Amino acid sequence: MCMVEIEGKKRPQIACDTAIKKDMVVNTKNESINAVKRDILELELLSHPVYCAICDQAGECSLQDYYMDFALAKSRRAKEEKSIKIKNSILEEISF
Amino acid sequence: MIYKIVSKNFDIKDSFTLEVAKKNGVYQSIDKAFKRPPYQIESEVEKSGLRGKGGGGALAGAKWCLVSSSNETSYLVINADESEPGTFKDRQILEFDPHLLLEGMILTAYAIGAHDTYIYIRGEYSALAKRLNEAINEAYKDGILGEKVKGFNYRVDITIHRGAGAYICGEKSALIESLEGNRGHPRLKPQHPSPEYYFNKPTLVNNVETIATVPFIINEGAEAYRSFGTSKSPGTLLFGISGHINNPGIYELAFGESMQEFINTLGGGIKNGKKLKAVIPGGASTPILSAKEVKVAKLDYESMKEIGSALGTGGMIIMDEDTCMVSALKNLLSFYHHESCGQCTPCREGTSWVDGIIKNMLIGKAQKDDIELLSDISQTMNGKTICVFAPAVSMVIDAFILRFRDEFEAYIHKGDLDD
Numbered sequence: 001m002c003m004v005e006i007e008g009k010k011r012p013q014i015a016c017d018t019a020i021k022k023d024m025v026v027n028t029k030n031e032s033i034n035a036v037k038r039d040i041l042e043l044e045l046l047s048h049p050v051y052c053a054i055c056d057q058a059g060e061c062s063l064q065d066y067y068m069d070f071a072l073a074k075s076r077r078a079k080e081e082k083s084i085k086i087k088n089s090i091l092e093e094i095s096f
Numbered sequence: 097m098i099y100k101i102v103s104k105n106f107d108i109k110d111s112f113t114l115e116v117a118k119k120n121g122v123y124q125s126i127d128k129a130f131k132r133p134p135y136q137i138e139s140e141v142e143k144s145g146l147r148g149k150g151g152g153g154a155l156a157g158a159k160w161c162l163v164s165s166s167n168e169t170s171y172l173v174i175n176a177d178e179s180e181p182g183t184f185k186d187r188q189i190l191e192f193d194p195h196l197l198l199e200g201m202i203l204t205a206y207a208i209g210a211h212d213t214y215i216y217i218r219g220e221y222s223a224l225a226k227r228l229n230e231a232i233n234e235a236y237k238d239g240i241l242g243e244k245v246k247g248f249n250y251r252v253d254i255t256i257h258r259g260a261g262a263y264i265c266g267e268k269s270a271l272i273e274s275l276e277g278n279r280g281h282p283r284l285k286p287q288h289p290s291p292e293y294y295f296n297k298p299t300l301v302n303n304v305e306t307i308a309t310v311p312f313i314i315n316e317g318a319e320a321y322r323s324f325g326t327s328k329s330p331g332t333l334l335f336g337i338s339g340h341i342n343n344p345g346i347y348e349l350a351f352g353e354s355m356q357e358f359i360n361t362l363g364g365g366i367k368n369g370k371k372l373k374a375v376i377p378g379g380a381s382t383p384i385l386s387a388k389e390v391k392v393a394k395l396d397y398e399s400m401k402e403i404g405s406a407l408g409t410g411g412m413i414i415m416d417e418d419t420c421m422v423s424a425l426k427n428l429l430s431f432y433h434h435e436s437c438g439q440c441t442p443c444r445e446g447t448s449w450v451d452g453i454i455k456n457m458l459i460g461k462a463q464k465d466d467i468e469l470l471s472d473i474s475q476t477m478n479g480k481t482i483c484v485f486a487p488a489v490s491m492v493i494d495a496f497i498l499r500f501r502d503e504f505e506a507y508i509h510k511g512d513l514d515d
């Protein structure tokens with residue numbers, strides 16, 4: 001998700017490992033780089049359960065923030081194909 | 097067509113024993129080499145234009161220079177993790193002439209200033225690791241390895257490290273991670289040319305066949321090596337051919353031969369008299385060629401790049417007219433899905449998604465814009481990951497769709513009709 005466009009280089013570069021040089025012009029938000037981020041976000045959320053309603057992280061979640069910033073789109077993978085595994089722990093048997 | 101540089105001793109009985117190997121010329125270059133300073137060995141290899149035979153084809157001499165130019169302790173690691181589908185050339189050297197590899201390792205270690213060397217061998221090659229171990233023991237007993245190599249004042253020690261069945265550990269930085277005891281996750285490459293680092297010391301990682309070629313270059317000279325092949329791709333390569341062919345196997349050819357002629361003559365033609373449909377030229381990660389391109393293809397790095405493919409490891413997979421291309425792609429994508437290390441999101445999720453799409457296509461559940469979706473995912477996987485595994489998958493998918501689009505469309509229409 002840290003992809004940025006650097007003027008003079010044809011492909012987007014990762015921001016976390018590219019050293020800064022003098023007079024470098026970096027674009028972090030434009031049409032093409034937003035499209036790249038949207039595609040990567042689609043893959044990040046591909047196997048994600050998306051149970052925001054009951055998830056503890058909701059409201060402080062980077063995935064939600066990125067989605068609002070870059071995506072707001074539907075996933076192209078059918079919901080039935082997400083692998084959703086049942087949790088191993090049985091919640092009802094906790095005794096007090 | 098055939099020139100036996102590396103495969104010279106393969107057909108001799110017991111060629112893997114020290115006695116027979118020595119009788120057939122192995123270890124003779126060591127006396128020559130140790131009388132010269134190390135930089136001369138390196139410059140001879142540089143002059144010969146030797147290119148790495150692990151699939152990348154980078155100049156070996158330039159790679160050696162990055163390690164030898166540092167003053168720190170350095171290491172040599174041989175990449176014997178041959179896991180590319182369609183490639184079975186390195187195992188021939190390990191099985192039939194391991195002493196040639198050991199000789200090459202001693203020369204290379206001397207040239208770059210390394211004393212401790214490692215062979216990272218694929219986990220599945222357990223019998224070959226045993227044979228290699230026996231060869232190393234023979235060499236130690238004979239004074240060829242150890243504190244003083246053949247009496248000269250230089251120490252070379254070899255350790256065999258067995259892998260555990262991961263294709264990604266053939267990638268040089270993942271290999272070093274695995275050798276250090278960590279998970280085989282590839283490392284980020286710096287922008288400028290730099291060597292690999294094993295426990296923070298500069299390390300040279302080279303393929304088995306590349307190092308097994310060094311004794312010839314020292315014995316006969318750089319010019320002799322350049323007399324084979326083309327000017328940009330000098331020398332020979334152990335080309336493999338398998339699939340729907342009459343004479344599958346390994347053939348050591350000089351670079352620059354015509355692929356069609358190789359298939360027709362040494363290969364013996366397509367099995368059962370069928371017509372050729374497609375060839376994967378250099379191990380599974382190279383873009384596929386249809387019969388039309390095979391007619392003009394030449395077996396060297398530059399020519400293959402010009403027609404939009406890559407020479408890779410030279411392991412050709414031949415497919416005849418009855419092959420279903422969508423099933424062939426499914427076969428490859430299952431492999432890539434299984435072997436992705438999982439570090440980078442585009443690769444981990446992308447390989448599982450495309451595997452699922454092709455699986456649905458084959459059981460008749462193709463969606464209307466599946467081809468565009470495959471191309472889109474392949475775009476996202478290209479250029480946004482740490483290693484080149486995902487770009488290889490992306491190129492494979494693009495080549496299949498470009499050259500055999502009609503077969504994919506047929507599955508989509510079939511899916512529409514069945515609904």
